Amino acid sequence: MNRIPKACAGLATSLMLVIGAGACSSSVAKSSSGGRMTGTVEVGTGVKADLDKCPSTWNQTGGITKDSITLGISAPRSGPLAGVGGLADGVKAWFDHVNATDPVDGKKVEVEIRDDAYDPARTKTNVQDMIASGKIFSFFYVIGTANNIAAQPLMSQACIPQIVGGTGSLDLVGHPDKDPWIQGGLLPYATEADIWCQDIVARKGKGASVSYLAMDNDFGDAYAKKLQECASQGDIKLVSQQRHAPTAPSITNQITTMAASKADVAILGTTSAFCGQGLSGIAASSWHPQVYVSTTCGQVGATFSPIDPDGKGTHVALNRKDPADAKWADDPTVKETIKVLKDENLSIVGTPPDGVLLGRYIEYAMRTAAKMDGGLNRVNLLKVMWHSDFQNPQSLPGIRFQTDGVKDPLIFDSVQIGTYVPPAAGEKVGHYDIAKTVVKGR
Structure with a gap:
């Protein structure tokens, strides 16, 4: 109403x-x-x-x-x-x-x-x-x-x-x-980053080490600024801060540097194909952090299906039903x-x-x-x-x-955290396990 x-x-x-x-x-x-x-x-x-x-x-x-x-x-x-x-x-x-x-x-x-x-x-x-x-x-x-x-x-x-x-x-x-x-x-990117910080503290406790990658423009700046504020408040500890140009052909070097940090958490504050590149780069390394990607990369079919199972366990702030997610196959809308x-x-x-x-x-x-x-x-x-x-x-x-x-x-200031699950044997696409709690930025 x-x-x-x-x-x-x-x-x-x-x-x-x-x-x-x-x-x-x-x-x-x-x-x-x-x-x-x-x-x-x-x-x-x-x-x-x-x-x-x-x-x-x-x-x-x-x-x-x-x-x-x-x-x-x-x-x-x-x-x-x-x-x-x-x-x-x-x-x-x-x-x-x-x-x-x-x-x-x-x-x-x-x-x-x-x-x-x-x-x-x-x-x-x-x-x-x-x-x-x-x-x-x-x-x-x-x-x-x-x-x-x-x-x-x-x-x-x-x-x-x-x-x-x-x-x-x-x-x-x-x-x-x-x-x-x-x-x-x-x-808002700052709201999303704050929600990441809240979720990291809930899962890892205060002071977890974080390595992040952000696009080198105003979009990435908003993520970076809020993550730095979280660090100054003691919620997280930033151990590696990487940036990339919007037109970069690859982010391999940045992911290699992040992996060398061995941080507890990896954050990909980027968009489009860069998210898939980053997730595959992390999966190919010996680094096994808790991973978050921008909500702009939350589409199952576009981001995760092409790289399955590399995105397994990735956390995303979600607010909509994804038609490519098998979870919603029977939903009328x-x-x-x-x-x-x-x-x-x-x-x-x-x-x-x-x-x-x-x-x-x-x-x-x-x-x-x-x-x-x-x-x-x-x-x-x-x-x-x-x-x-x-x-x-x-x-x-x-x-x-x-x-x-x-x-x-x-x-848009409320989300639910989804965790990506790759398709099991016999399934064509993966899905999100979605937390029931609605989270808002502080």
Whole structure:
């Protein structure tokens, strides 16, 4: 059920359940004679959007026509991290399904995808071009921390939301009082690293030795900073700290150095193919640490199946059901996800299923906004972004998509720890043993 504030108590119960609490935010915004909203509007607890700072050409219904709603994303479709860009295909596949079965607000949702090869300069150009086109209602999941550092100021200045932005950097997300136009769409990297620290202490006790590898960019910096904080607090002891370039052809040297440390714990704060390389490198050594990998590498089919059984016993912070995990073979939502992807000739391995997960939330947000006073528009979308309470059926049981303005600005801050189990004889794919306890960052 959606959360309903006291101010909404006089509304009909059925209406409250549909529109949620965000529709009741107080506002001094008003429509001009041309229909454009002006002034300052409260879009969540402690969150305001100053519409007078928006460009003169801005309108709250930009990107919506009588027949369509257009969403935009810049993502790596080429280069070493091209696999991450498959998430955009998953979102598009979900909305192709929605368009064919129950269109949002009676309109077709179109998804415009631009390739940036994970190059922040190209991301910035892509976003500039999409803004200039005047066709984008909202951006979603622009992928990469450095990429968002380059492009998010453009989206915020243009007053175009980025729902579930593709970064876990707390320098960019989690501060809607400063920038209401971006909502984080990843478990924050610092939160994830803190959860690793908590789990290490629970399994090994305080002071366990840790060797970590992190990508040499803002993504890796967030992991490294939090792990260093954990070490300064005495939770862990860092004995080897390695970095690698996002375009590195190999991380063999870093893994060799980590293995020489003989640390109790190995952490791979990286993504895409680097995770599999790291796990295989550790397995081939004489080193047998407790291993953690980034949640961005949590897909069974993409990360673990190609290297089985090298990932045995690896711990991952999880918040969604993986269609490639045999554990969910009979789950109705997973079956639906598989069908949606196969209908578009997409793989259930890798990031396309994550795109369906996010597509379900974006659909919820737009349908909820469409029921509010004024209908579907960017301001009402902001209200949903900053006051969500959605049980995504593709999430793990007990994990909800929730926000409450500055009180709870992170839509992803809860996980369950999964431990990878390779396939037994006669099985095609492995699975996670998932702890029942839901863990949050401190």
